[in-house]
Amino acid sequence: MSQKDLPHTAKLMTIWLLIGLVIFLGIKAWEHEREASRFRLAGDMVVLTRAPDGHFHWPGRVGDVEVDFLVDTGATSTALPQALAERAGLKPLGPIQTHTAGGTASGFAARADVTLQGGVRADRLPVAVLPDLASPLLGMDVLGRLHFSQKPGELRIEPKKE
Structure with missing residues (x-):
C-alpha cells in the first residue's frame, strides 16, 4: 500500500464508521421509543x-x-x-x-x-x-x-x- 492509497482508505473507513454510527444511534432511538411507549x-x-x-x-x-x-x-x-x-x-x-x-x-x-x-x-x-x-x-x-x-x-x- 502506498502513501497515496492511505488517504483514500482513511476516507472510506471514516464513511463506513459514520454509516455504522448512524445505524447504531437509529436503533438505540427506536429501542428508547419502544420502551417509552409501554x-x-x-x-x-x-x-x-x-x-x-x-x-x-x-x-x-x-x-x-x-x-x-x-x-x-x-x-x-x-x-x-x-x-x-x-x-x-x-x-x-x-x-x-x-x-x-x-x-x-x-x-x-x-x-x-x-x-x-x-x-x-x-x-x-x-x-x-x-x-x-x-x-x-x-x-x-x-x-x-x-x-x-x-x-x-x-x-x-x-x-x-x-
Whole structure:
C-alpha cells in the first residue's frame, strides 16, 4: 500500500464508521421509543402496554436507582434481585425463605423506598431480596393499594377510590 492509497482508505473507513454510527444511534432511538411507549399517563390512570416478552413493565425507582419492575399479580410481595438491592444500599433485616413459581428461594428481607412513574409511592416497603432473581417483581403489596383492570394488551391502573 502506498502513501497515496492511505488517504483514500482513511476516507472510506471514516464513511463506513459514520454509516455504522448512524445505524447504531437509529436503533438505540427506536429501542428508547419502544420502551417509552409501554408506559403512559391518562389523567390519574397509568396505562401499561404489554411488552414483547408478554409481561407488563412499570418503570420506577428503588431509592435512587432506576428500575423496570415486572408487574406480577401472582406475587404476594415485591421482590428485588440482590445486585439491585446492593446498588440501592438496602440493608439486610434478616434471612428469609420464599416460595416462587420456580420453587423455594432463600434471600433476605429489607425495606425499600419504591417510586413508580405516575406518582405511586411506597416508603419503607418490606421487600424480599433474592440473589438469583432475574428482574425486580412488583407484587400485590403495592398493586393491592390500586385499582387495576386489563384489556387485551393493556393494563390500566389508578388509585383506589375511597
